[in-house]
Amino acid sequence: MIITEKRSIDDICKSLNIEKEIFVIxxxxxxxxxxxxxxxxxxxxxxxxxxxxxKVKDSIVLDTxxxxxxxxxxxxxxxxxxxxxxQLLICACGSGVQTxxxxxxSVPIVSGLNTVYIGSTKRIGETxxxxxxxxxxxxxxxxxxxxxxxxxxxxxxxxCGGMIEGFCEIYPDKECIWSVIYKKTGNIGAYKEPKKFSKx
Amino acid sequence: xxxxxxxxxENKEFVITAEIFPPKGxxxxxxxxxxxxxxxxxxxxxxxxxxxxxxxxxxxAVSKILVDIDVEPIFQxxxxxxxxxxLEADILxxxxxxxxxxxxxxxxxxxxxxxxxxxxxxxxxxIQLIKTVKTLETGVDLVGKKLKGSPKFFKGAAxxxxxxxxxxxxxxxxxxxxxxxxxxxxxxxxxMCFFDDIIHNTKGFDTxxxxxxxxxxxxEFAQRIARIPxxxxxxxxxxxxxxxxxxxxxxxxxxxxxxKEFRRKAQGVHIMAIACEEHIPEIxxxxx
Numbered sequence: 001m002i003i004t005e006k007r008s009i010d011d012i013c014k015s016l017n018i019e020k021e022i023f024v025i026x027x028x029x030x031x032x033x034x035x036x037x038x039x040x041x042x043x044x045x046x047x048x049x050x051x052x053x054x055k056v057k058d059s060i061v062l063d064t065x066x067x068x069x070x071x072x073x074x075x076x077x078x079x080x081x082x083x084x085x086x087q088l089l090i091c092a093c094g095s096g097v098q099t100x101x102x103x104x105x106s107v108p109i110v111s112g113l114n115t116v117y118i119g120s121t122k123r124i125g126e127t128x129x130x131x132x133x134x135x136x137x138x139x140x141x142x143x144x145x146x147x148x149x150x151x152x153x154x155x156x157x158x159x160c161g162g163m164i165e166g167f168c169e170i171y172p173d174k175e176c177i178w179s180v181i182y183k184k185t186g187n188i189g190a191y192k193e194p195k196k197f198s199k200x
Numbered sequence: 201x202x203x204x205x206x207x208x209x210e211n212k213e214f215v216i217t218a219e220i221f222p223p224k225g226x227x228x229x230x231x232x233x234x235x236x237x238x239x240x241x242x243x244x245x246x247x248x249x250x251x252x253x254x255x256x257x258x259x260x261a262v263s264k265i266l267v268d269i270d271v272e273p274i275f276q277x278x279x280x281x282x283x284x285x286x287l288e289a290d291i292l293x294x295x296x297x298x299x300x301x302x303x304x305x306x307x308x309x310x311x312x313x314x315x316x317x318x319x320x321x322x323x324x325x326x327i328q329l330i331k332t333v334k335t336l337e338t339g340v341d342l343v344g345k346k347l348k349g350s351p352k353f354f355k356g357a358a359x360x361x362x363x364x365x366x367x368x369x370x371x372x373x374x375x376x377x378x379x380x381x382x383x384x385x386x387x388x389x390x391x392m393c394f395f396d397d398i399i400h401n402t403k404g405f406d407t408x409x410x411x412x413x414x415x416x417x418x419x420e421f422a423q424r425i426a427r428i429p430x431x432x433x434x435x436x437x438x439x440x441x442x443x444x445x446x447x448x449x450x451x452x453x454x455x456x457x458x459x460k461e462f463r464r465k466a467q468g469v470h471i472m473a474i475a476c477e478e479h480i481p482e483i484x485x486x487x488x
Contacts, residue, residue, distance in 0.1 A: 157375060158372035159368065163364070169429060188375060191375070191378070192328075
């Protein structure tokens, strides 16, 4: 899922206009799972905003704010896309925020979250970055363990000299991904070609 | 024409290399002074590429400065800051400027340095970078286009004898040799017991190992260095410094003893004396 974290309420309020009513929008998918943009989080943020003197007009948790069809269906009648008298506070990932900003082009928009990475959740508060969405998936060259994402240097041939007791020099509490691949295969494998960054 | 470093190693002569950090600025006068002190004692001098991810003047520029004063550089090039287009350009540029030794390494991650928010590039990894130099040597670039004149380098890479698991490190060493690495410089070894343990395993590899030796200029300095992950300094060495009347002199002795041993067991030594390069000639004299 897309992992998000909450922006601080102070930072959010700095971006908001105290004069305009706020429509708070959440996400029932990834942001709910991350406990950053679901029903409970929206209630908390609305209370914080009211405590600081902001006016909240309405709120909704959209199924998937990153889907234009859902946005049009669920919000089309509630918000005019040229309404400059309100502002949207969106607790969703960057994709969700920008889908809304395309559909409501002239409406002021503030993002309530920081999008961190595509990750895997071990438990709440403990996630790992697993995929960079590079568009040139090479997982099967590495027995389904991605060094492009999970090595900070993206080394696809071998570990760097910073691997100490199988741990990463840069993130000492993380296993070096080459140590993990090596445990699975016993072998660092043949020469691997450079990554492709053009997505065509 | 082969570099002195390459010629000596191919003739099985013991080599001594040293390291110079380019300055953070344009004043290279003290760097030139250090190079002049070292010129009669070392075969070649490594010019680091933003080591510890701290911004310093370009190693390409400094390597050319050394060429101009007739001191042989080993141009270090990392994967950290440049994409493949820039790396190929710098490799060709280095050759055109008279540089003949090149050391290819991944490079310390930006967060360990002073420009912590810089974008980590790592377009190519170390083994791909070694292969890139080899590809350019055949007269074509990475997309197969013909070059107007091709370079020819003596290609080196790094070996960290303290990186573990060893079996994985040795597979990496082999892969670097297959990609084209012809010599290796190691992280500093402070104690012969570590050498016998680790470097001994590299005996079966057809390559040149230049072992790192580090001048521990004081007990306090040694304690600080010992805290760096991956560095192993034995209690024996620490005690020698602690109990010495003249800590610097004892540090020079310790380094000289290691160099003397490595003369018998390795193809060369790489002496690192941070901010005290002027003591390197003394280390070499005492190691004979």
